[in-house]
Amino acid sequence: MSYAISVNGQIHHVEDDGQTPLLWVLRDTLKLTGTKYGCGVAQCGACTVHVDGTPTRSCTLPLEVAASARITTIESIEGVEAQAIRDAWVARDVPQCGFCQSGQIMSAVALLRTLKTPTDRDIDVAMSGNICRCATYNRIRAAIHDAAAQLGTAR
Amino acid sequence: MRWRRSPSEPRRGRLRIGRWLFATFAAMIAATLVYALYPRPMPQTQAIQIRQPLPDIARLRTVAEFAAIADLDQRSIALFEEAGRVIQHPRCMNCHPRTDRPTQTDAMRPHRPWVSRGPDGAGESALRCSTCHGATNFESSGVPGNPMWMLAPIEMAWQGKTLGEICRQLLDPARSHMSRKELLQHMSEDALVGWAWHPGGGRKPAPGTQAEFGAIIKAWLDTGGKCPA
Ligand code: FES
Ligand code: FES
Numbered sequence: 472m473s474y475a476i477s478v479n480g481q482i483h484h485v486e487d488d489g490q491t492p493l494l495w496v497l498r499d500t501l502k503l504t505g506t507k508y509g510c511g512v513a514q515c516g517a518c519t520v521h522v523d524g525t526p527t528r529s530c531t532l533p534l535e536v537a538a539s540a541r542i543t544t545i546e547s548i549e550g551v552e553a554q555a556i557r558d559a560w561v562a563r564d565v566p567q568c569g570f571c572q573s574g575q576i577m578s579a580v581a582l583l584r585t586l587k588t589p590t591d592r593d594i595d596v597a598m599s600g601n602i603c604r605c606a607t608y609n610r611i612r613a614a615i616h617d618a619a620a621q622l623g624t625a626r
Numbered sequence: 627m628r629w630r631r632s633p634s635e636p637r638r639g640r641l642r643i644g645r646w647l648f649a650t651f652a653a654m655i656a657a658t659l660v661y662a663l664y665p666r667p668m669p670q671t672q673a674i675q676i677r678q679p680l681p682d683i684a685r686l687r688t689v690a691e692f693a694a695i696a697d698l699d700q701r702s703i704a705l706f707e708e709a710g711r712v713i714q715h716p717r718c719m720n721c722h723p724r725t726d727r728p729t730q731t732d733a734m735r736p737h738r739p740w741v742s743r744g745p746d747g748a749g750e751s752a753l754r755c756s757t758c759h760g761a762t763n764f765e766s767s768g769v770p771g772n773p774m775w776m777l778a779p780i781e782m783a784w785q786g787k788t789l790g791e792i793c794r795q796l797l798d799p800a801r802s803h804m805s806r807k808e809l810l811q812h813m814s815e816d817a818l819v820g821w822a823w824h825p826g827g828g829r830k831p832a833p834g835t836q837a838e839f840g841a842i843i844k845a846w847l848d849t850g851g852k853c854p855a
Binding site for chain 2: 492581
């Protein structure tokens with residue numbers, strides 16, 4: 472079946488089975504390979520995208536559902552939170568191998584949009600669905616605090 | 627050491643034994659050949675027998691099967707115990723945890739990833755259930771779903787309780803937040819409860835059907851809603 476999906480502000484016409492996971496469509500059809508495939512079963516968070524602004528695992532979102540939403544991927548995440556997260560990520564040199572990082576960043580940006588000054592617990596709760604095989608967790612947490620602080624002074 | 631037969635020893639007896647031995651050998655070889663070469667049909671493929679069907683544990687007994695219990699209180703308790711096979715099934719228990727975390731699988735292990743009920747039972751504000759759980763089961767990832775996907779309130783925790791304790795809790799509006807009528811409706815019609823019979827992803831459904839379960843709950847309430855000890 473044919474679906475019109477809105478990804479990063481652009482409408483794409485996709486010819487595929489409605490039960491295809493959005494992640495497959497993003498990577499294989501639209502060639503947006505910034506979003507990673509880690510597990511395919513909602514266990515790792517590498518495939519996190521924003522669906523109408525909410526972080527969602529694209530490996531477990533059927534195309535037919537995604538077609539009625541606005542999808543934002545790592546390729547076009549923007550805004551003050553995204554900028555603050557990027558600066559903090561660079562300053563702290565957060566990634567190691569980097570594979571999990573687009574998912575981490577999508578979750579972290581969503582967290583800062585929900586909670587302006589997250590505590591350690593808030594960060595742990597929000598990020599617990601994002602697994603990092605290189606165990607960069609401590610840097611991720613510190614960088615989120617940095618980004619929150621930067622946003623706080625900017626305001 | 628002697629190498630030669632002394633001319634005085636007889637040799638005829640030995641020769642006779644040798645001939646016998648040879649004949650016996652020849653007969654055995656002949657018999658083996660006949661056995662090996664005798665034409666016989668090749669083995670044919672055969673359907674192997676289907677595995678013995680398992681006892682039907684998925685069936686829920688019907689209300690009529692309890693009519694034989696004359697004592698009403700006893701019948702009521704027996705009905706609730708039958709309903710307990712659904713209530714205490716992992717498909718139901720997993721979302722009635724005694725902590726803030728749901729459990730998963732038939733083994734009822736803690737939910738992975740780490741999630742918590744949050745203010746409304748549908749997840750923390752920064753990690754909602756809907757991050758992964760959609761409106762329907764998704765076969766590709768095996769992730770189950772329902773539009774109402776959420777945990778039962780902590781006052782309705784079932785894990786770690788006996789069936790009797792669960793029973794008294796259900797009948798206590800302070801904890802169940804339901805009248806008996808609402809309770810019956812919840813059990814027999816609620817779509818999220820109904821998920822337990824259509825869990826998808828290779829998960830084992832709760833016994834019977836939601837309608838049969840609802841009928842058991844109704845019969846239990848009609849017989850006075852008695853609880854096991
Ligand atoms: S690939 Fe989607 S959560 Fe792992
Ligand atoms: S940086 Fe390697 S998996 Fe996270």
